[in-house]
Amino acid sequence: MSDMNIETAPNVQASEHTEPAIAPLPPSKKPPGPWMTVVKKFFRNPYAVTGLIVLLFFVVISVLANVITPYDPAKIDLMNANLKPGTGDHLLGTDELGRDIFSRLLHSGQISLTVGFSVAAISVIIGTLVGAISGFFGGWIDTIFMRLIDVMNSIPTLFLNILVMAIFGTKIHYMIMILAFTSWMGVARLVRGTYLQLREMQYVEAARAIGVSRTGIIFRHLLRNASFPIIVNATLMVGGAILSESGLSYLGLGIQAPATSWGLMLSNSQEFMLIDPLQAIYPGVCILAVVLAVNFIGDGIRDAMDPRQKKKISRRRLDKWRKNYSKSGI
């Protein structure tokens, strides 16, 4: 509660400022809930907002890929191969098979973003489920899941991904599943830790006393209180998934032609490095920009959700004030 009071205080002051008359304060509105506070704080963070804008930009141009470019990303046109950027309608030129690079970039974006978000969503669901059950019940269930996590963490993820992709074939939904199955452990550990703490709280006891079912407690009462770190982790996972996808596709064990992804474009570009070095730049810049954007958003959400973060910022300001005061000689 005290946290909310601090939050509303500046607003009250501001309204006093604009209306110097002794007018009675307007009846205070319902204090903003924790979610509103987070949203407000998030939009005050310039990095996070920039990240959001960049990500939205990529989402929009990938979704509208067919509208933006008239070219089919997989259409081979050997008469127009290796065109320089800006030739005719080809904004970024064409590759060694005459495919329009700009169009390929946009369509790659579709795949990379789909993989990124689906993997994050699925692995968060798995991780939350495992962590919740493990943390709530404890005992042998917990031991089994924790050993499972140890096992998963002891095999390098990339090896496991390569193994599965090589064995089961390189379809996009396989890829999403395997990437999700190799990245849920972090969330599971986190959720387990939170549940271990929370299950001893009095409100859980109260809920149990009035006869709320175990599932009710796990998924309604506890999940809400564990949701902040889960969301942060999910956001940061999107970037990791996009990077993994590009790595696998680069190795030839991910997305296959005629479909296209940024990783696949990079592996292509390496073969034709001497002819057109620029081809390697575009997809890499796209990956970098998207992952950076997602990570900024994740960090922004984390900072916004962390009540301790306020202290950190004020300390920095405090230093500034101190400096100013010492200059002015007070």
Add this chain to the structure above:
Amino acid sequence: MTEYFIRRLLQSILVLFLISLVAFGLIHAAPGGPTQMMMAPGVSPETAKIQAHNLGLDKPVPTQYVIWLTNMLKGDLGHTFKNNLPVGEVLWPTVGNTIKLMAFAWFIALLIAIPWGIYNSTKVYGISDQTANFVSYIGFAMPAFWFGIILQELFSLKLDWLPLSDMYDMDKQGNFGNLLYHLILPCSVLVLGFLASYSKYARSSMLEVLEQDYIRTARAKGVPERKVIFRHALRNALIPIITIIGLDLPILVGGATLTESVFNWPGMGRLFVEMARSREYSVLMAITLITAVVVVAGNFIADILYKIVDPRVKLGSKGGKSA
């Protein structure tokens, strides 16, 4: 301590056993199993049967597992399907090459990252600190192999300063100077990746220690700042750094796969990718198991070291590293 040691050891062995089950199970879960994978498409069913019998693939799966595991424990990694070479002969040289690459990159990264992180912890939000922050953001968001490709284009093709790929020039096999020359580009890629995390670890670990009461006491007593940093703070800050680095071993073993592929480095990661493409299961299983052994051993040693170095850690606490 002994009790903890034994329990942790048994745990590690259990994990390794489960990993061997996973590795073996995955390959036998493949549609058609290993038999179908290794047969040429035109082979008649009879020949396939004889072949499978020769390789012991017609036995029940649990029996096959036991045979495979006992062979592994004896140090017999099996044979490749294609040329019937002993797996060890294919594998061990690449392990050496990966270690050369990784050890070099890791050493340089630690040499830069730890002093840098310590320095940044003393000048928070300074130019150096902001640079480190920038480097780690880029390092985390950039695909390492892309950075490798860019370096190749710039330094090998455009400027022609450094070799494009491989470990040695054709006529200078085994020459150490030549090896160093070839190490520069792949190492730069790996070092950036390590720097991104290690300098942050070092910084945050130092910052945490610098807020402790005994540091304030030391300063209040008039201990010179240099001594406070290096004697009082650094010693305590190094403990978490060591643990985190120990837990990072999987990256050290498996993390060079993409870099090796970009630079055509004849290491274990690249071998794994090649063997996955040609479905040489015995090699894949061997690599998976060997990396797992290294990783589990690394975690085990890090845990034990942690307990020895840091007397505050409660002995015999359940669950080892809690989240």
